[in-house]
Amino acid sequence: DPKIIQKPKYLVAVTGSEKILICEQYLGHNAMYWYRQSAKKPLEFMFSYSYQKLMDNQTASSRFQPQSSKKNHLDLQITALKPDDSATYFCASSQEQGANQAPLFGEGTRLSVL
Amino acid sequence: QQQVRQSSQSLTVWEGETAILNCSYENSAFDYFPWYQQFPGEGPALLIAIRSVSDKKEDGRFTIFFNKREKNLSLHIKDSQPGDSATYFCAVLNTGNYKYVFGAGTRLKVIA
Numbered sequence: 629d630p631k632i633i634q635k636p637k638y639l640v641a642v643t644g645s646e647k648i649l650i651c652e653q654y655l656g657h658n659a660m661y662w663y664r665q666s667a668k669k670p671l672e673f674m675f676s677y678s679y680q681k682l683m684d685n686q687t688a689s690s691r692f693q694p695q696s697s698k699k700n701h702l703d704l705q706i707t708a709l710k711p712d713d714s715a716t717y718f719c720a721s722s723q724e725q726g727a728n729q730a731p732l733f734g735e736g737t738r739l740s741v742l
Numbered sequence: 743q744q745q746v747r748q749s750s751q752s753l754t755v756w757e758g759e760t761a762i763l764n765c766s767y768e769n770s771a772f773d774y775f776p777w778y779q780q781f782p783g784e785g786p787a788l789l790i791a792i793r794s795v796s797d798k799k800e801d802g803r804f805t806i807f808f809n810k811r812e813k814n815l816s817l818h819i820k821d822s823q824p825g826d827s828a829t830y831f832c833a834v835l836n837t838g839n840y841k842y843v844f845g846a847g848t849r850l851k852v853i854a
Contacts, residue, residue, distance in 0.1 A: 632785075670831070670844050670845060670846040670847055671786065671831060671833075671844040672844075673841055673842065673843070676840075676841070684839065684841060686841075718785050718786070725840050726840055727773060727774055727835065727837060727840070728774050728791075728793065728835075730774070730776035730788050730791050730833070730835075730842070731788075731842065732788060733778075733785035733786045733787070734785050735784060735785045736784075736785050
């Protein structure tokens with residue numbers, strides 16, 4: 629059974645719309661992350677949360693907003709979608725954010741913006 | 743600025759051979775080095791990892807060799823199988839900000 633659940637698996641959106649990508653982890657981890665992967669770039673760090681607090685934000689655009697309603701949830705809201713946002717978005721988690729704590733990844737949400 | 747470099751975009755080996763995937767990095771503050779395996783349509787899966795205090799880590803058919811002085815490491819896959827065909831990512835932990843930086847990946851194909 630997958631321990632990091634991402635929904636939906638596939639998502640098609642029109643330019644200018646808004647979508648929410650869902651992530652829940654059942655590993656009891658305290659740190660959660662979002663990464664983006666596209667043909668142009670390797671796995672790219674976006675956000676990290678530790679104990680539901682934002683620790684790091686490497687996304688230049690405020691159109692990307694993580695939301696943590698519960699300790700094991702970290703959703704990603706994307707507004708004013710652009711075709712360049714098309715990518716696979718991976719949620720990940722680790723016991724803590726720190727040394728020797730390599731993140732474990734979910735299956736990803738594949739987003740296509742038309 | 744490419745902080746982590748994987749020397750080959752793709753690599754093809756025959757079944758039974760040892761596949762060697764190389765990775766180098768720039769920053770001495772990097773301390774922990776996991777490798778991930780990713781199959782098409784799936785998320786990256788943690789395969790094996792090494793700390794900078796070690797020079798070798800072995801787990802079954804997978805071995806990491808690490809050279810701190812040269813700032814490079816390699817993943818050896820012994821007795822490669824067609825089921826090992828996947829993309830392999832080298833990652834490094836920057837202890838300055840506790841963020842993982844990923845290489846661009848090496849796509850391995852094992853031919854039966």
